Amino acid sequence: xxxxxxxxxxxxxxxxxxxxxxxxxxxxxxxxxxxxxxxxxxxxxxxxxxxxxxxxxxxxxxxxxxxxxxxxxxxxxxxxxxxxxxxxxxxxxxxxxxxxxxxxxxxxxxxxxxxxxxxxxxxxxxxxxxxxxxxxxxxxxxxxxxxxxxxxxxxxxxxxxxxxxxxxxxxxxxxxxxxxxxxxxxxxxxxxxxxxxxxxxxxxxxxxxxxxxxxxxxxxxxxxxxxxxxxxxxxxxxxxxxxxxxxxxxxxxxxxxxxxxxxxxxxxxxxxxxxxxxxxxxxxxxxxxxxxxxxxxxxxxxx
Ligand code: NCD
Numbered sequence: 001x002x003x004x005x006x007x008x009x010x011x012x013x014x015x016x017x018x019x020x021x022x023x024x025x026x027x028x029x030x031x032x033x034x035x036x037x038x039x040x041x042x043x044x045x046x047x048x049x050x051x052x053x054x055x056x057x058x059x060x061x062x063x064x065x066x067x068x069x070x071x072x073x074x075x076x077x078x079x080x081x082x083x084x085x086x087x088x089x090x091x092x093x094x095x096x097x098x099x100x101x102x103x104x105x106x107x108x109x110x111x112x113x114x115x116x117x118x119x120x121x122x123x124x125x126x127x128x129x130x131x132x133x134x135x136x137x138x139x140x141x142x143x144x145x146x147x148x149x150x151x152x153x154x155x156x157x158x159x160x161x162x163x164x165x166x167x168x169x170x171x172x173x174x175x176x177x178x179x180x181x182x183x184x185x186x187x188x189x190x191x192x193x194x195x196x197x198x199x200x201x202x203x204x205x206x207x208x209x210x211x212x213x214x215x216x217x218x219x220x221x222x223x224x225x226x227x228x229x230x231x232x233x234x235x236x237x238x239x240x241x242x243x244x245x246x247x248x249x250x251x252x253x254x255x256x257x258x259x260x261x262x263x264x265x266x267x268x269x270x271x272x273x274x275x276x277x278x279x280x281x282x283x284x285x286x287x288x289x290x291x292x293x294x295x296x297x298x299x300x301x302x303x
Contacts, residue, residue: 036065149176
């Protein structure tokens with residue numbers, strides 16, 4: 001495997017190996033401190049990011065490697081009209097591996113075809129976000145001790161939220177997983193996710209618009225932000241942005257061992273009063289992102 005563009009390119013065995021490597025890194029970071037010495041990671045971010053870009057960069061530093069790149073399209077030659085392929089070919093002269101985020105679906109795939117070095121999709125439009133999903137899986141494995149037999153609620157913008165698309169694709173392969181998809185009518189999961197993943201594999205799921213009625217049966221609650229930047233008009237965003245706000249009140253009927261996840265950034269979908277609840281795992285999730293990206297860089301660089 002040269003690149004990671006879509007989570008489906010990884011077998012279940014490979015995902016489990018990455019999770020095991022990440023757990024080993026957490027236990028014994030000193031064993032990994034020089035594995036990537038002399039190697040360079042380029043982060044090409046054409047869209048805003050805090051966690052994804054910085055966790056990639058921290059991951060490479062902790063492996064003893066170096067980092068270069070840009071964090072906005074306007075500071076790169078994209079602003080002059082350069083194609084993604086030409087930028088990637090240029091960067092491949094300087095770096096050993098690329099992590100790319102782009103507003104256009106498929107851009108990291110195009111880059112991966114243009115260069116001989118590994119390209120990691122760090123989020124492409126409303127499409128996929130495989131390294132967030134690896135982060136989510138490591139978090140579920142650590143919080144729950146298993147990836148199977150879980151009722152997973154995904155709540156919010158299931159239409160444009162790329163993290164949910166990749167999460168459903170990945171978790172659908174584990175036995176006994178059931179999804180509860182909670183969204184307003186306008187933000188339901190896209191047809192390809194429903195057809196190609198849920199229906200094709202006979203995965204049990206339900207769709208509803210009420211978070212309150214879903215909460216009692218959930219093992220995992222995956223909250224998401226309404227993806228303002230992907231809306232065609234501001235009025236629709238304004239109408240839908242406050243569809244769900246998780247408050248301590250709403251959490252009252254939840255299981256005592258519920259795990260609350262969010263890829264972040266949060267706007268107002270989770271009240272800050274929930275942050276101190278032991279079930280709130282979203283900042284532990286952020287920390288896990290660095291370790292799983294370390295494991296992925298090691299795998300793709302074959303070191
Ligand atoms: C997500 C993304 O970029 O898709 N953030 C992230 O990478 N952690 C979620 C989001 O922006 O809402």
